Amino acid sequence: MTGALASILSVELDRPAPEAVQALVDEILRSSGPVAAILFYGSCRRSDDPSGLFDLYVLHDGHRRFHRRIVPAILNRLLPPNVVLVRTRLGDHQVRAKVAILSRGQFARRMRPASIDTTLWARFCQPVSLVHVADAPTRSWVEATLADAARTAASWAVRFGPDRGTPAQFWQVLFARTYGAELRPERTNRGGLIYETNAAWFDRVLVQSLHDLGLDASDHEGRLCPAMKRPLGLELDWAIRRVLGRSLNLLRLIKAAFTFENGADYIVWKIGRHTGRTLDLSPWQRRHPLLSAPQLLWRLRRGTGSVGSSV
Incomplete structure (x- = not known):
């Protein structure tokens, strides 16, 4: 260096x-x-x-x-x-x-x-x-x-x-x-x-x-x-990194939900900090972060402000 x-x-x-x-x-x-x-x-x-x-x-x-x-x-x-x-x-x-x-x-x-x-x-x-x-x-x-x-x-x-x-x-x-x-x-x-x-x-x-x-x-x-x-193939090289990078981050979020204290609440807090959006979790979603993840991600992509569930 x-x-x-x-x-x-x-x-x-x-x-x-x-x-x-x-x-x-x-x-x-x-x-x-x-x-x-x-x-x-x-x-x-x-x-x-x-x-x-x-x-x-x-x-x-x-x-x-x-x-x-x-x-x-x-x-x-x-x-x-x-x-x-x-x-x-x-x-x-x-x-x-x-x-x-x-x-x-x-x-x-x-x-x-x-x-x-x-x-x-x-x-x-x-x-x-x-x-x-x-x-x-x-x-x-x-x-x-x-x-x-x-x-x-x-x-x-x-x-x-x-x-x-x-x-x-x-x-x-x-x-x-x-x-x-x-x-x-x-x-x-x-x-x-x-x-x-x-x-x-x-x-x-x-x-x-x-x-x-x-x-x-x-x-x-x-x-x-x-x-x-x-270089030739630049976009393909980056597309591979994007696909694998998102997969790695999803796996890390899943791991954090189970190994990080109050992991589900932390993930929602992090989303709010970076987007300015308030996301509410139900007690069921806090107990089952992996099962509730697809619903949370879908509501987030649709732009729904509150993703709380009565489940």
């Missing part, structure tokens, strides 16, 4: 996290096996919202050593990441985090351009804070792995982006594609909002990543001209 890209990434990696996040990190370290690194990302980080549900990613070097139990270790090996709810107290208040857990090897493989699963590199080409790291070599590994995510994002952005355009145009096209490859209801301007929260950083990451890839990233009147030929 070039020193220039490492320097750009470090600006955000070193950004201080709220006191609540540090309290949650301390709780994770207290209650789990060895942890290599913990990353803080997501909407609460972008908005500096200290009262929401924080998003943390925990990276480790061994499923059994970290989880200390065989079933979670097997589930995480087969369908990463495992997702758990971590709660602790900060003064008189309870703080919470949605914590995704996977091994360093699983994380690194999903940062590469050949990865079928777009979920992780699409998140970690965005700004994140490194809120815990085991040692200096692990810090260097985190920087190198996130640089892989940035270069992967840049390579896909120029394949789908304009022949000549502003960095904002490339990022917005990319995020529209990656959100479309997930089973996540999002507002149509979601990618633009993410870019606008840290536009200067995104611009620098894109230009440096293109430079690392050996592409002409010359800036002409505020526009980039990467001059990358679109």
Whole structure:
């Protein structure tokens, strides 16, 4: 990784996290096996919202050593990441985090351009804070792995982006594609909002990543001209990622409904947070999240505001 890209990434990696996040990190370290690194990302980080549900990613070097139990270790090996709810107290208040857990090897493989699963590199080409790291070599590994995510994002952005355009145009096209490859209801301007929260950083990451890839990233009147030929079969390659990506996300939602505390309520809360829509669950739907999922998805696609059922 070039020193220039490492320097750009470090600006955000070193950004201080709220006191609540540090309290949650301390709780994770207290209650789990060895942890290599913990990353803080997501909407609460972008908005500096200290009262929401924080998003943390925990990276480790061994499923059994970290989880200390065989079933979670097997589930995480087969369908990463495992997702758990971590709660602790900060003064008189309870703080919470949605914590995704996977091994360093699983994380690194999903940062590469050949990865079928777009979920992780699409998140970690965005700004994140490194809120815990085991040692200096692990810090260097985190920087190198996130640089892989940035270069992967840049390579896909120029394949789908304009022949000549502003960095904002490339990022917005990319995020529209990656959100479309997930089973996540999002507002149509979601990618633009993410870019606008840290536009200067995104611009620098894109230009440096293109430079690392050996592409002409010359800036002409505020526009980039990467001059990358679109390979044959590009749409087919992405269609495969979209189909498999949505399938993976559906399987993860099903797993979360059964392994995440109050999983059904969390899923509905997440839909509401990303779409602004209020979805109500009946007691039966809370008890049977898998059976009720087809009805919820159908009502959501039809645009029905309330999906509660009297069943």
